[in-house]
Amino acid sequence: MTVAYAPGKVILFGEHAVIYGQPAIAVPVTQVKAKAMVERGPEGQGITIVAEDLLQSYSLEQAPPDDALRAIVVSTLEHIGVGTKHDLTITVSSTIPIARGLGSGAAVSTAIVRALSKYFEHPLTPQAISDLVYETEEIHHGTPSGIDNTVIAFEKPVYFIKDQKMEIFSVKTPFLLAIADTGIASPTKVVVGDVRRAWEREREKYEEIFDEIGTIAEMGRQAIERGEIDMVGQLMNENHRLLQLMGVSSPELEGLVEAARQGDALGAKLSGAGRGGNIIALVTQKTRSRVDMMLRLAGAKDVIVTEVS
Numbered sequence: 408m409t410v411a412y413a414p415g416k417v418i419l420f421g422e423h424a425v426i427y428g429q430p431a432i433a434v435p436v437t438q439v440k441a442k443a444m445v446e447r448g449p450e451g452q453g454i455t456i457v458a459e460d461l462l463q464s465y466s467l468e469q470a471p472p473d474d475a476l477r478a479i480v481v482s483t484l485e486h487i488g489v490g491t492k493h494d495l496t497i498t499v500s501s502t503i504p505i506a507r508g509l510g511s512g513a514a515v516s517t518a519i520v521r522a523l524s525k526y527f528e529h530p531l532t533p534q535a536i537s538d539l540v541y542e543t544e545e546i547h548h549g550t551p552s553g554i555d556n557t558v559i560a561f562e563k564p565v566y567f568i569k570d571q572k573m574e575i576f577s578v579k580t581p582f583l584l585a586i587a588d589t590g591i592a593s594p595t596k597v598v599v600g601d602v603r604r605a606w607e608r609e610r611e612k613y614e615e616i617f618d619e620i621g622t623i624a625e626m627g628r629q630a631i632e633r634g635e636i637d638m639v640g641q642l643m644n645e646n647h648r649l650l651q652l653m654g655v656s657s658p659e660l661e662g663l664v665e666a667a668r669q670g671d672a673l674g675a676k677l678s679g680a681g682r683g684g685n686i687i688a689l690v691t692q693k694t695r696s697r698v699d700m701m702l703r704l705a706g707a708k709d710v711i712v713t714e715v716s
């Protein structure tokens with residue numbers, strides 16, 4: 408039996424604008440993870456996929472071509488050159504909440520690629536894993552920027568510009584992010600589509616917003632590289648304001664951002680596609696429990712604190 412894992416992720420700066428060519432920063436979240444297990448099955452069984460959390464089990468042959476798990480299994484086996492004629496059971500599970508901007512889809516796919524590459528003793532580079540996962544991200548997202556598969560496959564903070572080589576950068580002073588869940592699932596594809604329609608209607612306004620967000624992501628990287636943590640917080644607040652203008656916030660997200668700031672977070676913003684999902688707040692060892700309490704009082708369904716280093 409072969410087991411592999413992949414972490415979740417959050418976007419620190421630049422969601423949405425990244426689709427339009429602006430830089431973005433994302434960091435892995437190791438407190439939550441997806442798991443994939445590959446075992447040999449009885450002869451003649453073929454490949455069976457078991458999605459434990461969804462209480463589903465199906466054969467690769469029966470699955471429709473747009474099934475994301477089938478797609479990643481087939482493309483991985485083809486990539487490593489072993490074909491799909493095997494008797495295998497591939498079991499996946501995940502502690503990453505679905506459709507909350509934590510990269511659950513990309514993490515499950517990454518865990519599957521890693522488990523298959525281990526099982527067939529065919530090592531893959533993080534870039535090769537990321538490229539394979541990107542193909543299935545297109546099924547989940549429509550027009551993904553590629554940031555999720557990149558940060559999850561590399562498991563490092565990344566500075567990302569669509570269609571360019573991603574850059575890993577250094578974090579001078581590690582810092583803490585509280586991640587708070589509204590409990591509302593928000594499919595990325597829907598929100599990304601809404602932003603696209605709004606951009607088509609009001610190009611000038613949206614391009615100005617995207618440009619400003621790009622500048623924030625660039626300044627955010629510099630602040631992180633220099634250890635200017637207060638500046639990171641201010642830039643998070645500014646990025647949130649621009650996401651509000653873009654129309655992707657919601658009353659629930661606003662409630663959590665406000666609560667984090669009242670708890671003395673150094674900055675807070677929604678993270679991911681918006682409308683639902685998570686907010687992130689920059690906290691310190693001193694403020695983390697107060698912010699955690701404020702977030703829960705304001706209705707957060709869950710709060711995770713993760714270190715960015």
Ligand code: PMV
Nearest residue numbers: 422423508551552595679680
């Ligand atoms: O998967 P999410 O909710 O973290 O959204 C990803 C960020 C977007 O910029 C909205 C989409 C993308 O493909 O980059």
